[in-house]
Amino acid sequence: MIEKYRTHYSKEIGKKEYNSIVSVAGWIEDIRNLGSIAFVILRDKQGTLQVTCLKKDDKKLFEKLVSLPRESVISVKGICKENEKVRNGYEILPKEVEILSISDKPLPMGVVDKTGIEFETRFDNRFIDLRKIEIQAIFKIRDKVIDSAKDFLRKNDFIEVHTPKIIASASEGGTDLFKVKYFEKNAFLAQSPQLYKQMLMATGLDRVFEIAWYFRAEKHNTTRHLNESTAVDIEMAFINSEEEVMKILENMTLEMWNAAKTCKEELEILDIDLEKINVPFKRVTYDEVIELLNERDHKIEWGADFGSKEESIIGKIMEEENEVFYFITKYPLEAKPFYTMPYEDMKYSRSFDLGCKGLEIASGSQRIHDKNLLIERIEKCGLNPKDFESYLKAFRYGMPPHGGFGFGIERFLMQLLKLKNIRECILFPRDRTRLIP
Numbered sequence: 102m103i104e105k106y107r108t109h110y111s112k113e114i115g116k117k118e119y120n121s122i123v124s125v126a127g128w129i130e131d132i133r134n135l136g137s138i139a140f141v142i143l144r145d146k147q148g149t150l151q152v153t154c155l156k157k158d159d160k161k162l163f164e165k166l167v168s169l170p171r172e173s174v175i176s177v178k179g180i181c182k183e184n185e186k187v188r189n190g191y192e193i194l195p196k197e198v199e200i201l202s203i204s205d206k207p208l209p210m211g212v213v214d215k216t217g218i219e220f221e222t223r224f225d226n227r228f229i230d231l232r233k234i235e236i237q238a239i240f241k242i243r244d245k246v247i248d249s250a251k252d253f254l255r256k257n258d259f260i261e262v263h264t265p266k267i268i269a270s271a272s273e274g275g276t277d278l279f280k281v282k283y284f285e286k287n288a289f290l291a292q293s294p295q296l297y298k299q300m301l302m303a304t305g306l307d308r309v310f311e312i313a314w315y316f317r318a319e320k321h322n323t324t325r326h327l328n329e330s331t332a333v334d335i336e337m338a339f340i341n342s343e344e345e346v347m348k349i350l351e352n353m354t355l356e357m358w359n360a361a362k363t364c365k366e367e368l369e370i371l372d373i374d375l376e377k378i379n380v381p382f383k384r385v386t387y388d389e390v391i392e393l394l395n396e397r398d399h400k401i402e403w404g405a406d407f408g409s410k411e412e413s414i415i416g417k418i419m420e421e422e423n424e425v426f427y428f429i430t431k432y433p434l435e436a437k438p439f440y441t442m443p444y445e446d447m448k449y450s451r452s453f454d455l456g457c458k459g460l461e462i463a464s465g466s467q468r469i470h471d472k473n474l475l476i477e478r479i480e481k482c483g484l485n486p487k488d489f490e491s492y493l494k495a496f497r498y499g500m501p502p503h504g505g506f507g508f509g510i511e512r513f514l515m516q517l518l519k520l521k522n523i524r525e526c527i528l529f530p531r532d533r534t535r536l537i538p
């Protein structure tokens with residue numbers, strides 16, 4: 102038995118290790134057996150390395166190695182030798198090999214095969230798909246940007262909270278909810294932490310954020326929608342206007358973008374050159390967008406929300422102005438959920454969406470904190486205040502002015518990394534037809 106399966110990852114090996122014993126471990130990516138010599142390409146978290154096995158040195162070990170199917174997991178203890186002809190500049194001459202797991206044959210899909218693999222095959226075998234360095238790069242960047250968002254929010258006095266995901270009433274007042282049986286009652290999976298993050302504003306915690314999963318029973322199957330997605334949500338109290346929330350949002354986005362920039366190796370693997378972005382992001386009002394759309398002969402009824410067609414035209418206009426990110430502000434009140442704060446005219450709302458290259462990645466607003474106005478708006482939106490009693494209670498005993506936003510993590514990553522399908526940005530996507538793996 103090899104006492105330590107791995108003493109070094111592939112990229113940790115350098116001149117210092119030459120002519121000494123190392124242990125490496127990973128998946129067999131390829132075996133080239135030339136009869137008297139075999140080259141085994143071993144893949145670990147950092148990359149690949151070459152194990153060079155000579156039959157004359159140890160026939161039994163040679164036979165053992167070359168008989169293994171691709172993607173089997175082994176640990177190799179051997180001498181590290183400098184070799185300029187090998188990509189890493191070194192090779193491992195094995196002394197001991199331990200087989201940790203033998204892969205079945207044939208593989209459902211290859212890891213390095215260049216032949217195009219069907220999208221569905223990739224996602225049916227996501228654990229193998231995730232062995233590809235370009236797929237891993239997406240999730241390493243994802244980790245980095247989420248970490249930077251948390252870091253930024255904590256530095257700005259936000260604390261991380263976790264609110265229930267099994268809820269009794271619709272957070273957004275919509276119909277896109279998954280119903281679940283909750284003992285004798287019916288419940289729903291949360292489509293947003295909206296009502297809870299607002300209730301927390303009645304506590305004195307003042308600034309909260311949550312990074313969690315949300316569930317939306319949207320039936321359409323598009324490249325920009327998931328039925329289970331993740332988001333960064335924030336809520337902040339004692340604000341004068343939605344502008345303060347937008348400032349947090351644009352600065353958080355900038356931090357995340359710049360954090361991604363530090364992932365040089367991953368960006369190179371993905372062949373992405375990130376644009377330089379600056380704050381403040383451009384702000385255009387809903388009415389200005391309608392005008393811009395009109396100028397491009399695209400008519401849309403005033404009051405309607407923008408669909409993917411409109412979003413993409415807006416994205417192109419912004420691109421012409423070299424704007425990667427842009428806010429669309431002052432939406433008609435009727436286009437936004439009941440909790441959105443109206444302007445005095447009751448025609449427009451203190452709301453905004455954050456767009457990035459033709460896709461909405463976040464939305465938010467100042468909220469109504471007056472209980473009577475809130476009830477009025479709930480009714481106007483065709484909902485029953487009775488269904489919101491426990492939420493409304495938080496507005497009866499001291500609720501400061503507040504606002505917040507929801508920021509779609511997969512949507513952001515999709516635009517950041519120029520990926521065509523949102524499913525690429527989540528490990529195990531849930532869509533209209535996919536529930537496994």
Ligand code: AMO
Pocket residue numbers: 273292293294295317319325326327328330332334335461462463464465466505506507508509510511512
């Ligand atoms: P909204 O419904 O706009 O706002 O959602 C916020 C952000 O979440 C992302 N998103 C999605 N991503 C993938 N698939 C989906 N089906 C999906 N739905 C939404 C988008 C979107 O901008 N409560 C408000 C936020 C707030 O006002 O604080 C809300 O949920 O990037």
